[in-house]
Amino acid sequence: MSPLVRVIVVGAGCRGEIYSRYSIIHPDRVKVVGVADPRKFARTKFQQLYNIAEENLYEDWRILAEREKCADAVLICTPDVLHKEPAVAFAKKGYHVLLEKPMAVSDSMASKKITCHVYDKWMSAIASNCPFLSRITKLNLSLICFNLNYSSNNNVLKLIDKNPQKTQSSGVENGRIIIKIYLDRVKQGRVGWPLAALCPDTLPDIETVSEALRTGPYGRCVYECDNDVCSNQIVNMEFEGGLTAAFSMVAFTEDICKRKTTIYGSKGELSFKNDEIRVFDFLTQKATNYVVSVDCPKNFDLSGHRRADYCLIDSFISAVAVSLL
Numbered sequence: 001m002s003p004l005v006r007v008i009v010v011g012a013g014c015r016g017e018i019y020s021r022y023s024i025i026h027p028d029r030v031k032v033v034g035v036a037d038p039r040k041f042a043r044t045k046f047q048q049l050y051n052i053a054e055e056n057l058y059e060d061w062r063i064l065a066e067r068e069k070c071a072d073a074v075l076i077c078t079p080d081v082l083h084k085e086p087a088v089a090f091a092k093k094g095y096h097v098l099l100e101k102p103m104a105v106s107d108s109m110a111s112k113k114i115t116c117h118v119y120d121k122w123m124s125a126i127a128s129n130c131p132f133l134s135r136i137t138k139l140n141l142s143l144i145c146f147n148l149n150y151s152s153n154n155n156v157l158k159l160i161d162k163n164p165q166k167t168q169s170s171g172v173e174n175g176r177i178i179i180k181i182y183l184d185r186v187k188q189g190r191v192g193w194p195l196a197a198l199c200p201d202t203l204p205d206i207e208t209v210s211e212a213l214r215t216g217p218y219g220r221c222v223y224e225c226d227n228d229v230c231s232n233q234i235v236n237m238e239f240e241g242g243l244t245a246a247f248s249m250v251a252f253t254e255d256i257c258k259r260k261t262t263i264y265g266s267k268g269e270l271s272f273k274n275d276e277i278r279v280f281d282f283l284t285q286k287a288t289n290y291v292v293s294v295d296c297p298k299n300f301d302l303s304g305h306r307r308a309d310y311c312l313i314d315s316f317i318s319a320v321a322v323s324l325l
């Protein structure tokens with residue numbers, strides 16, 4: 001039988017919550033034994049859900065990192081700027097580390113030293129959330145992609161309104177869109193992303209979400225406020241040996257949060273989209289289709305990124321469990 005993996009969660013926001021729910025589905029495989037988050041609401045929620053001892057609730061990751069090692073692995077799900085420091089600190093303590101992307105937010109932060117620190121000594125993963133890759137290449141390919149990805153991430157593009165003409169109806173239009181995106185979800189009884197992001201200190205309901213939209217950052221028009229989130233990004237990579245790869249990220253798509261990949265080889269090409277893999281053989285000129293089936297329990301928000309969140313935490317916990325044998 002696989003050993004029980006004890007994890008601590010650093011950053012009990014949206015990502016921390018999603019990965020932790022794996023322990024509800026598989027209580028025989030994982031136990032969440034500690035949490036660090038400055039928000040009391042988040043700590044209490046975790047304590048109640050996972051029955052965490054009072055002394056294992058922390059307001060800051062640093063206090064937890066200073067303590068004697070109390071788990072096998074740590075899930076680092078803090079905001080972008082708080083990735084490098086905890087990753088290095090917990091890795092030094094001998095924890096297996098699942099680090100949310102990006103590894104760092106600037107070139108200087110992401111020195112080779114960190115990479116060596118975290119990866120050479122301990123089994124670590126950076127969350128890449130691609131179902132196909134997480135199944136087949138698990139950790140390595142995602143590490144490569146994200147190591148290269150962040151260093152080209154400095155060219156932040158501001159969202160540009162393609163139709164900047166202001167009309168009287170634009171406010172009304174924005175209001176309609178907001179109602180569609182957020183309030184329709186509340187009415188359906190949904191409480192996870194994106195509603196949880198709006199209400200970090202309360203449970204999302206009509207009242208709290210409406211208040212957050214009135215007074216918080218999410219009720220603003222992205223084109224008119226100070227939002228500097230990158231809306232599209234293209235990264236070209238060249239690997240040793242001459243292999244090249246191009247990565248495109250686009251914010252506005254019909255397929256929200258879905259990934260498509262095509263790999264071109266000398267004898268054929270392989271592409272995948274959703275649950276289908278298609279292999280085309282240049283010699284025979286024939287295509288073969290495969291359907292990937294990934295068992296993923298429903299209703300735990302782990303179906304995010306087309307089940308990749310589930311696959312990612314499942315792979316990580318399996319790898320940690322093997323290391324404990």
Ligand SMILES: NC(=O)c1ccc[n+]([C@@H]2O[C@H](COP(=O)([O-])OP(=O)(O)OC[C@H]3O[C@@H](n4cnc5c(N)ncnc54)[C@H](O)[C@@H]3O)[C@@H](O)[C@H]2O)c1
Nearest residue numbers: 011012013014015036037060061077078079080100127129
């Ligand atoms: N892999 C993916 O698909 C994916 C998707 C969304 C976000 N992300 C990344 O995951 C990370 C977390 O995103 P999120 O959406 O969960 O954000 P979030 O704001 O919901 O969660 C971050 C949490 O970290 C906590 N925190 C802040 N300072 C802390 C500290 N000193 N010690 C401990 N906890 C602290 C915050 O209170 C918050 O609860 C980000 O880096 C984001 O870019 C990845």
